[in-house]
Amino acid sequence: MAVVERKRIVNEQSYSYGATKSSIRELAAYAAARKAEIGPEKVFDFSLGNPSIPAPDEVREAIERALTLPSTQLHGYTPAAGLPDVRAAIAASLNRRFGEGSATADGLYLSCGAAACLSICLHALLNPGDEVIVIAPYFPEYRVWIETAGAVCVEVPANERTFEPDVDAVAAAITGRTRALIVNSPNNPTGAVYSADTLARLAAVIEPCGIVLIADEPYRELAYGAEVPWIPALYARTLVCYSYSKSLSLPGERIGWVLVPPAFPESARMVSALAGAGRKLGFVCAPALFQRVVAECLDVPANVAAYEENLKALTAILDENGFTYIMPRGAFYLWIRTLEPDADAFSKRARALELMLVASDSFGVPGWVRAGTCVSRDTIDRSAPAWAALAQSYR
């Protein structure tokens, strides 16, 4: 009997995470199937955060330059933290942008995109039973990674109006087990960019408790005129997670880094814990070719203007049809009020009109949907009648 049981059992948590998928990925899969069925031009797929802007030409040029290196040097194992010259170049760039002393090569740990970086940070920090605060709405995978590291995900609703962190609510949620706070600015899904004032007040609340602030910053370069504060300058106990997925349009290549700022207490100890966490999870090194590529594209600006134009086009359609939404200051999503309390029902009604909008429930709040503006301009323009029909259906 014991034998029969063992034959059937996989790790149930792994099975369930694999069988259910994230609701974002699930909607994207539905959209892909629909496109195959009725033609891609008839489906208005706002589900994913897959950049619609091509990688800059500098990426291709850097790949071609890298191909002139000897193959064993180019494709060989790199140190677990990344190539020393690549880390030095990234540190130098951060110091130019955010002031001398912001970063060192030794404080950088390269890995497979921001997802890997966050997972590694959490495994480097957490012990079973620890608590991690997230600001709702939040990227749903945070909960998966926090729970996988054996900790508890504690949701704290954002300020209802600004979608910045509600500092008093964060203070009220802190317990003796609170170990970390994840902050994502520019924010997915709301587009909020947290002000220096908010971040300073947040720092004042978490500092006495020794809480680590994990800054998840894949959208740092995508801000529409707003200043994105450099958080380690406001709070030393910050780990910055960065990815080139959005700024260089390389999400499939899985390349990003964690920074332990020089001012982080016992920073060398933290760096070792990151290396150990990466090793534990099976991340041997970040992809070697793309380590070199991003090092040569550090000063290439993200194509913010293209996303800003998309935003204008989509908000014009929403305005015409009486939708309310949060005007994003960064990232490439629109956070739109649903026309009924049940976001999931609203998302399903939109889906019947071939409009793919992610219900807010999976982000930890009711009553909203997320529409990615990282789509082709053509998709936005063609979607206008569907938005009109959606609004009409609620009148």
Next chain:
Amino acid sequence: MAVVERKRIVNEQSYSYGATKSSIRELAAYAAARKAEIGPEKVFDFSLGNPSIPAPDEVREAIERALTLPSTQLHGYTPAAGLPDVRAAIAASLNRRFGEGSATADGLYLSCGAAACLSICLHALLNPGDEVIVIAPYFPEYRVWIETAGAVCVEVPANERTFEPDVDAVAAAITGRTRALIVNSPNNPTGAVYSADTLARLAAVIEPCGIVLIADEPYRELAYGAEVPWIPALYARTLVCYSYSKSLSLPGERIGWVLVPPAFPESARMVSALAGAGRKLGFVCAPALFQRVVAECLDVPANVAAYEENLKALTAILDENGFTYIMPRGAFYLWIRTLEPDADAFSKRARALELMLVASDSFGVPGWVRAGTCVSRDTIDRSAPAWAALAQSYR
């Protein structure tokens, strides 16, 4: 006081894995420092498994062809399991080589090299307290990944003469908690290639207990005339982990796969558990560009001849100096008897002669060292006097 403690504490296991490093990586770091100090030509670095043979030209050609694709298609997110056409191509290649019905696209899960694949398999299968059998000597990271998944690593010594698994010893080590067995053939570090007979006897022992065989096969293409049996044909409950690191000399690019063979019991459930484990750990998808590259290089033969020549050159030196070693039938290492019982002391004495040999203790057995034959021919030729001096020092 609680606050002060929390300020100091990172996850101790992560810290310790990061602070200690694997002994292989540690020796490689020492070798790199020595090369910088006295010149690379004076250091005989046999520490790492970093291929010395360039990637075949087909890799560069495939990269260049991929660069003609639209950037958002080339560098965008792929499905978590990998691009469907890439998985179909890999499955077709496996079916050509090992017989129809060996693989399906749906049974393949691409990830960041064999390390990620093994870590994902273990997290997909194991529950806390489960036991996983490894055949000693074994790749030391197996223990790290098994323990990270909450399970217990049970070492079973290989047959002393052949270094194939000792089937009776495996049978004796099975308990009610044994969940998996990791098999690595061609073997790192011994070069043993497990025979179909041994594998069939092993299967007969683990089958009644429902134990999953995890076949770690990065060296499959590197066999010196020996046949490498296709294990799923002998045992259905097998997960195959493969990497292109060695066969295509791409270890830094982190690309490989797990196969759930069609005959695996409840295979769809296992596939979901793999997807969930990958998601839990932060592996979003395998690097997109190299997914396409390997799909175009499936029929490119590995350069076995070059490693075989290295092997001949190094064994000639060892023979001249009276060393005993296991003649490898695959992989690219030589497993050499130490001239004193303490392998670590022997490795240190070799190191003083600039010969970098990994002591067997970290592989779970005493009395041997591992020398990688994946080095330049020049390194082998220049190392002859150091081997002579090492042997002489024990006379």
